[in-house]
Amino acid sequence: MSLWVDKYRPRTLAQLSYHENITQNLKALSKSGDFPHLLVYGPSGSGKKTRIYCTLQEIFGPSIEKLKIDVKNFVTPSNRKLEFNVLSSPYHLEITPSDMGNNDRVVIQDLLKDVASTEQVDFGNQSSKKHRFKVVIINEADSLSRDAQAALRRTMEKYSSNIRLILVCNSVSNIIAPIKSRTLLVRIPSPSIEDISNILRQVSKNERVKFSSNDEHAVSAFYEQVAVTSKRNLRRSLLAFETIYMQNETIDVKQMHSTIVLDWEIIIKNMARTISAARNVATLAKLRTTTYELLSHCISARIILKNLMFELVSLAKGKTELIQEIVQIGSTFDERLSLGSKSIFHIEGFIAKTMVAIDTYNV
Structure with a gap:
């Protein structure tokens, strides 16, 4: 028995029931002889991945659903061995390099080079003959390091005849300009x-x-x-x-x-109320334990930081200067999250700095 979200997921572009203009554009792209690199962005739950797979089904046919998981091995410059899961079909791969942290550049360089240097072998149907390339879907592209994005740009230039990249992200603000200029940007808004x-x-x-x-x-x-x-x-x-x-x-x-209402959202709301009510070392230690619990339940550090910031802003009740300061602090630690490896330190730093800001503006 499958979840409804999987059971009723559209498999073809014809089954999509909203954003008809985007659907028609993707259909035209899939039938064209020159399929470009894509940068698909939009909020969570808007249907980005669903539309991508529907487009691939339009290009390559039902074989795109013959999925398997492969484990790839990589070696970093420091001789550290890494294992990386790759979801693949005969015509595409789906990867999330940001899971490897600062080693995402190694995955980008080695994996894409390996894929691009191997041409398609299965040309059984007419659609695959028309599109002699392999598609690589890169999830969470906005979380890639700058080095990984630079490596990605070089790969796009060198191997564009054999592969097509589809980058998926929530926002393009962290994507470097050279990648934006080499891709067709497709924004998928939230459904009404x-x-x-x-x-x-x-x-x-x-x-x-x-x-x-x-x-x-x-x-x-x-x-x-x-x-x-x-x-x-x-x-x-x-x-x-x-x-x-x-x-x-x-x-x-x-x-x-x-x-x-999800449990973790209620917990973050309570964290914001606790920060507003009591700003001391004991509160900071208590919230550290709560943050560890959220992280251990696979709630990402960036989501915790974002939701906590918005809750604190809503509790500021029209204090413009305090709201600006909280947003500034949130922006600073959001950047540090993408650069560092210990997310708990940056979330705790955000909480501590926000406590100081609230005390400063409440005087």
Whole structure:
């Protein structure tokens, strides 16, 4: 039994139900004889990866879904051996080099060089004959180090005849200009509340979900509630909807379901309130333990920092100078997170500096 988010994931461009203009542009690109390098960006849950795989399916056919995981071995300049997981099909690879930290440059150079130096062997169908290249999807491209991005730029220039790169990220602000100039930028905005409501309505129809009321307006209001509280994140909306369905035989459309709010978000809200209420060494030590717990549950340091900063800004209640200072501190430590290796130090540094700023502006 698969999750709804996987069960109802579109497999082809024709099955996509929103952002029709982007869909048509991707369809035109897939049929053109000159498929470019792509930089696909947009907020989480907007459907970036889904559209990429639908486009690849349009180019190479169903073989793109024959996935396997390979373990690649790399050796750093300091002779340290690294193991790296690569998700691949006969026509593409999907990698996340930023998982290797400061060694992401080694992965970029060695892996892409290896892929680019090997031409396609399986030319069984007509589509693969037309597109004689292999696609490499690079996740979290905005988290790549500057050295890795420079290596990526050189690879794009040297091996463009054999490979096409599709870079995926939430924001292009950390992508260097030479890479932007060598790729076609495709922005995937978040689906609208109406788009998400329509998708949830179709899923509930297929799954025969029962509601406490047959009033269409009340049910539509429930769908909108899920979309709004999920911040127009389609993946999260589907997961929240399925969670509510699994916990309730009949969904009460008039009830605000607590399952929509994630536990880790509540913890970060409580951290912000604690910082505002008590700013001392004991609080800092307490929050260190909480931060370790979040990191151990695979909540990324950057997400913790971002959400904590926004919560603190909302608690500042219109104090313009304090808000500016908190944002400045957040920006500084966000940069340090990308440069350093011990994320707990930078999150704790952000908390300590913010405590000092709140004390300064509250005097």
